[in-house]
Amino acid sequence: MAFKHLFKVKLNWTSKQNPEESSKKFYSRTHQIKIEGKQVLDISAAKAFKGDPELYNPEDLLLSSLVSCHMMSYLYVCSQNGIEVLEYSDNAEGILEVNPDGSGRFVEVRLYPKVTIVNSDKIDLALELHTKANQLCFIANSCNFPVLHNASCEVA
Secondary structure: OOOOOOOOOEEEOOOOOOHHHOOOOOOOOOEEEEOOOOOOEEEOOOHHHOOOOOOEOHHHHHHHHHHHHHHHHHHHHHHHOOOOEEEEEOOOEEEEEEOOOOOEEEEEEEEOOEEEEOOHHHHHHHHHHHHHHHHHOHHHHOOOOOEEEOOEEEEO
16 A cells, blocks of 8 residues: 655745836746745756756756655665665766757756765675665656666775
């Protein structure tokens, strides 16, 4: 039996356009995301899409969700397999393809997890478990593009 969980997000946007600019094809891309009990996120479009480069954008957040979910899934499968992880870092990259009509989509995300573990005899297993973590990752399972891994592992 599958368990279902409901997540809620509230988005607020207000036009900051001056009346004399109303004939122009410009609108603010800055908005706020509110999640109950959490700090408000100020969001904009990516700089390439005329957004505020100092704010998070949906593409940043998608990539962040993938690396975070993969790490948590990975730590889970490592704990199930007796692997003590001391450090975990990632420098993920996502390729966004934009079509001439303005539509677009991510076509690939590549994770570069670097893991430090305690036992040298478990390096091969630690590397293999990235595949299992990807199979369990809620966010990766929700994507329609490949999430690839170039993992490395070392011993403390």
